[in-house]
Amino acid sequence: MFLSFLFLWFSVLIFTATAAEFRTHYCDINTTSHINNTSFYSNLVQVLDSLALDYNTINDKRFLNESTGSIQPDIAYGLYLCRADVLPSDCLNCLLNAREDINKTCPFSKAAVSWSDNCMLRYANYSIASVMNSNTFIPECNKVNISDVLSEQSKFWQDVMSFMGELANRASNDLKGMLAYAELSYNSEKIYGYVECTPDLSSSACHQCLQVSIDRLPLYCFGKRGARVLAASCNVRFEIYKFLQFSTASSSAKPGIKINFIML
Ligand SMILES: *[C@@H]1O[C@H](CO)[C@@H](O)[C@H](O)[C@H]1NC(C)=O
Ligand SMILES: *[C@@H]1O[C@H](CO)[C@@H](O)[C@H](O)[C@H]1NC(C)=O
Ligand SMILES: *[C@@H]1O[C@H](CO)[C@@H](O)[C@H](O)[C@H]1NC(C)=O
Ligand SMILES: *[C@@H]1O[C@H](CO)[C@@H](O)[C@H](O)[C@H]1NC(C)=O
Ligand SMILES: *[C@@H]1O[C@H](CO)[C@@H](O)[C@H](O)[C@H]1NC(C)=O
Ligand SMILES: *[C@@H]1O[C@H](CO)[C@@H](O)[C@H](O)[C@H]1NC(C)=O
Ligand SMILES: *[C@@H]1O[C@H](CO)[C@@H](O)[C@H](O)[C@H]1NC(C)=O
Numbered sequence: 001m002f003l004s005f006l007f008l009w010f011s012v013l014i015f016t017a018t019a020a021e022f023r024t025h026y027c028d029i030n031t032t033s034h035i036n037n038t039s040f041y042s043n044l045v046q047v048l049d050s051l052a053l054d055y056n057t058i059n060d061k062r063f064l065n066e067s068t069g070s071i072q073p074d075i076a077y078g079l080y081l082c083r084a085d086v087l088p089s090d091c092l093n094c095l096l097n098a099r100e101d102i103n104k105t106c107p108f109s110k111a112a113v114s115w116s117d118n119c120m121l122r123y124a125n126y127s128i129a130s131v132m133n134s135n136t137f138i139p140e141c142n143k144v145n146i147s148d149v150l151s152e153q154s155k156f157w158q159d160v161m162s163f164m165g166e167l168a169n170r171a172s173n174d175l176k177g178m179l180a181y182a183e184l185s186y187n188s189e190k191i192y193g194y195v196e197c198t199p200d201l202s203s204s205a206c207h208q209c210l211q212v213s214i215d216r217l218p219l220y221c222f223g224k225r226g227a228r229v230l231a232a233s234c235n236v237r238f239e240i241y242k243f244l245q246f247s248t249a250s251s252s253a254k255p256g257i258k259i260n261f262i263m264l
Contacts (some may be wrong), residue, residue: 008160011177014022016031021096021097021117021208022100022115022116022117022140023097023114023115023117023119023137024114024115024140024230025101025102025105025106025112025113025114025115026106026112026113026136026138026232027102027106027108027109027111027112027136028031028080028109028110028111028112028113029109029111029125030108030109030110030126031073031108031109031110033061034106034107034108035107035108035110037073038074039069040069040073040074040075040076040110040125043068043069043074043075043076044068044076044078044123046068046076047067047068047076047077047078047123048067048078048099048123049068050068050264051064051066051078051080051095051121052092052095052099053081053097054066054156055091055092055095055194056092060066060133060153061082061088061091061092062081062082062084062091062177062199063079063080063082063198063200064079064200065078065079065082065128065129065198065200066078066079067079067127067129069086071074071228073125074125074162075125076124076125076127077123077125077126077127077129077130078121078122078123078124078128078131079121079122079123079198080095080098080119080120081120081196081199082095082119083117083118083119083122083196083244083261084096084177084179084181085134085244085245086118086119086245088108088120089110091118091119093120094119095115095119095121098114098116098119098120099114099121101114102114102121104105104121108127110124111123111124111125111126111192112124112128113232115138115230115234115235117243119197120230120235122232124146128232129200130200130201130202131207131233132201132205132209132233133209133231133232133233134207134208134209134212134213134231134232134233134234135231135232136231136232137213137216137229137230137231137232138223138229138230139217139219139220139227139228139229139230140223140227140228140229140230141220141221141226141227142221142224142225142226142227142239143224144224144225144242145223145224145225146223146225146240148222150223153222153223156186156225157190157218157222157223159184159192160238161214161218162215163182163193163238164192164193164195164214164217164236164238165211165214167180167181167182167193167194167195167236168180168195168207168210168236168250170182170206171195171196171197171198171206171207171208172197172203172204172206172210173209174205174251176199176249177196177197178197178198179194179195179196179197179251180194180195180196180200180204180251180253181184181193181194181195181244181246181250182249182250182251183206183242183249183250186240187250189240190225190240190242191238191239192238192239192240192241192243192244193212193221193236193237193238194209194236194237194238194243194244195214195234195235195236195237196234196235197209197210197233197234198233198234201233202232205233206233206234209231209233209234210234210236212231213229213231213234213235213236214229216229217229217236217238217242224241225230225239225240226238226239226241
C-alpha cells in the first residue's frame with residue numbers, strides 16, 4: 001500500500017520533470033538575409049533586453065509593451081503577456097526561453113511571436129501596442145477525440161462553444177485583466193477553459209479577437225477533447241484536465257448566466 005503510493009508519487013514527479021513545455025512560434029516579415037547587422041536588429045536586442053530588465057522593476061508583471069529607436073524604419077516594438085496564474089519567476093523564465101526560441105527560429109524575421117503554455121513574446125518593426133491582431137495565429141489540438149461517436153463529439157463541442165463564448169464575454173468586460181477562466185461540469189468530467197487578451201486592447205477589440213479565435217477551434221480541432229488557438233492579441237484554450245494553478249475554479253462570475261459554472 002505504502003509502496004504503491006510511493007511509486008505513484010514518483011511517477012508523478014518524473015512525469016512533471018520530463019513533460020516538455022509546449023512551445024510554438026510564427027516568423028513574419030521574412031527578409032532574405034540575417035537581420036543581425038541592421039539598426040533594426042540592435043533596437044530589437046535592446047527592446048527585448050529592456051522587457052526582461054523592466055520585468056524586475058515593475059509591480060504588475062503580467063503584461064508589458066515597449067519600443068526602442070526613434071527613426072522609422074528602424075524602431076523595434078516588443079511586448080509580452082504571461083498567463084495570469086503563472087508565478088513571477090516562471091514568467092521571467094518563460095520569456096527568456098521564448099527569446100532564445102525566436103532568436104534561433106526567426107533569424108530573418110522583422111516580426112515574430114513565440115507562444116508557450118506560460119507566456120507569449122512578440123516583436124515587430126511596426127507599432128503593435130493597442131492594435132488587435134487575430135490573423136497571426138496557431139491552432140493546437142489535443143490528439144485524442146472526446147468520443148468515438150460523432151453525435152457525442154457534436155454535443156461536447158456544442159457545450160464547449162457556448163462555454164467559451166461566455167468566457168469571451170466575461171474577459172472583454174474585465175477591463176483590468178482582460179481574462180476569464182472557469183470550469184464546466186460535463187457528464188462525469190469537467191471542462192476547464194481559459195481566455196485572455198493583451199490588456200492594451202479595448203473591450204470590443206478583445207471580444208472580437210476572442211470570438212474569431214473561438215470560432216477557429218472547431219475548424220481545426222473538432223471532436224478533440226482539448227484545443228487552443230494562439231493569436232497575436234489573444235488566446236483561448238480548453239481541456240478536460242486542470243491546467244491552471246488558480247486556487248478558485250472560476251474568475252468572477254455574473255449572476256444569471258446560462259451555463260452552470262462551478263464555483264468554489
Ligand atoms: C518565414 O520563414 C519561416 C521559416 O524560417 C516560415 O516558417 C514562415 O512561414 C515564413 N513566414 C512568412 C510570412 O512567409
Ligand atoms: C549574422 O548572422 C549570420 C548567420 O548566423 C552570421 O553568419 C554572421 O556572421 C552574423 N553577422 C554579424 C555581423 O554578427
Ligand atoms: C551587413 O553585413 C554585410 C556583410 O558583412 C554588409 O555587406 C552589409 O552592408 C551590412 N549591412 C548593414 C545594414 O550594416
Ligand atoms: C540572439 O542570441 C545571440 C547570441 O546569444 C545574441 O548575441 C543576440 O543579441 C540575440 N538576439 C536577440 C534579438 O535576442
Ligand atoms: C505601450 O502601449 C501604450 C498603450 O497603447 C502606449 O500608450 C505606449 O506608448 C506604449 N509604450 C511603448 C514604449 O511603446
Ligand atoms: C517592416 O519591414 C518590412 C520589410 O522590410 C517593410 O516592408 C515595412 O515597410 C516595414 N514596416 C515599417 C513600419 O517600417
Ligand atoms: C476523431 O474524430 C474525427 C472527427 O469526427 C474523425 O474524423 C477521426 O477519424 C477520429 N479519429 C479517431 C482516431 O477516432
